[in-house]
Amino acid sequence: MHKSKVSTLKNRISSVLHKMIKRNVDLHPQEHLQNSNISEPLMKKSIADAKTIVLKFGTNAITTDNRIDEDKLDQMAAEVKLLKLAKKNVVIVTSGAVACGMEINNLQVRPVEVEELQLLSAEGQPLLMHKYKTAFSKYSLGVLQALATHHHFSTPQERENAINGLRLAFAKGNKIPIFNINDFFTKEELMPKFKDHTFTDNDPLAALVTKYLKADALVILSNAGNLGSGGGTSKKKAIDMATTSGAIVAICKFEDLHSALIGENVGNIYPPRDSPAW
Numbered sequence: 063m064h065k066s067k068v069s070t071l072k073n074r075i076s077s078v079l080h081k082m083i084k085r086n087v088d089l090h091p092q093e094h095l096q097n098s099n100i101s102e103p104l105m106k107k108s109i110a111d112a113k114t115i116v117l118k119f120g121t122n123a124i125t126t127d128n129r130i131d132e133d134k135l136d137q138m139a140a141e142v143k144l145l146k147l148a149k150k151n152v153v154i155v156t157s158g159a160v161a162c163g164m165e166i167n168n169l170q171v172r173p174v175e176v177e178e179l180q181l182l183s184a185e186g187q188p189l190l191m192h193k194y195k196t197a198f199s200k201y202s203l204g205v206l207q208a209l210a211t212h213h214h215f216s217t218p219q220e221r222e223n224a225i226n227g228l229r230l231a232f233a234k235g236n237k238i239p240i241f242n243i244n245d246f247f248t249k250e251e252l253m254p255k256f257k258d259h260t261f262t263d264n265d266p267l268a269a270l271v272t273k274y275l276k277a278d279a280l281v282i283l284s285n286a287g288n289l290g291s292g293g294g295t296s297k298k299k300a301i302d303m304a305t306t307s308g309a310i311v312a313i314c315k316f317e318d319l320h321s322a323l324i325g326e327n328v329g330n331i332y333p334p335r336d337s338p339a340w
Contacts, residue, residue: 108310108333110325112278114151114232116309117142118268121157123283123316128164128172130190134316135197141319142238143201151232153275154194155241155268162186162193183245194240204237209244215270228275243267269300273307280304280311281322287315288330302338310334 117138124134138154145152163182164172166189173179187209194205208227214220231237243264265282272280282297289297301311314322314329321328332339 109279109281109312109331110323112150112310114153114275114277114279115145115323116153116155116268116272116275116277116280117319118155118264118280118282119157119316120263120265120282120284121161122263122285124156124158125161128161128170130158130161130165130193132193132197135193136200137316138319139197139201139203141323142198143203144320145323146203146236151277153228153239153241153271153277155264155271156190156194157242157264158190159183159187159242159245162189165189180245187242190242191240198238202236204234206231206237206239208239208241210241210267211244211248212266212270213248215274221274225274241267241271263296265296265300266303269303272304272309276307277304277309280309281319282311282313283316283319284313285315287318287328288313298340301332302335302340305332305335306338308334 119138124131124138142152142154160172160179160182163184163186164170166185167182169182173182187207191205191207198205208224210224214224228239231239241264268280268282271277280300282300284297289301297313304311311332312322312329313332318326318328
């Protein structure tokens with residue numbers, strides 16, 4: 063890379079990280095250690111040392127007023143670039159296609175009809191990927207789209223295809239796989255009622271990717287920055303799936319992503335377990 067481009071990249075990352083660390087930190091130390099006999103420093107060190115990381119961004123974590131917040135995508139891209147410079151493997155699981163569909167159609171209020179949401183998602187998904195491509199290209203990173211449902215993880219052959227694709231992307235070095243639920247073929251993510259095998263803000267999708275990729279860590283970004291009540295059922299199921307497959311799970315606010323990844327005391331941490339906690 064040309065020296066001027068390297069300098070520009072370093073300045074951009076420095077600027078973004080400076081903004082990210084100027085904030086108030088919401089701590090929940092007792093929840094971190096819930097049902098765990100692992101010390102907090104050890105858990106934090108494990109997250110900081112993770113080689114393969116799944117980052118899950120829910121709708122509320124990357125939108126403002128039902129629109130994708132492009133400043134947040136830029137901050138996300140800067141953080142991913144830092145991870146790649148540290149020779150880490152990164153997979154993103156994202157929501158946001160419906161928000162992009164709303165932007166295209168100039169809608170201010172999210173519809174409630176599931177079929178309408180499916181169409182908005184289908185129309186918005188290309189725009190969502192375009193926004194990711196634009197943000198990540200500033201850091202010399204490419205993006206790869208992976209649309210999935212839980213059915214794509216239901217057979218050994220499909221799981222093998224997905225994992226082989228991810229490993230090839232990792233080998234390329236600068237290609238970031240970005241998963242989203244395929245809403246056009248399934249209503250599971252859009253249904254208001256939680257059921258088994260239902261994706262809620264892509265939490266279980268992120269856990270499935272973590273499990274079969276054998277990732278070291280799953281970091282879930284949410285407005286609350288902790289397990290809380292919103293999405294609690296889906297997050298508990300996702301935590302159980304990921305932790306029983308050997309991964310550490312962190313839940314934190316978007317602005318605390320960098321701090322979580324370097325081992326600072328933010329959000330909630332759930333260590334690997336032999337059996338489900340819930």
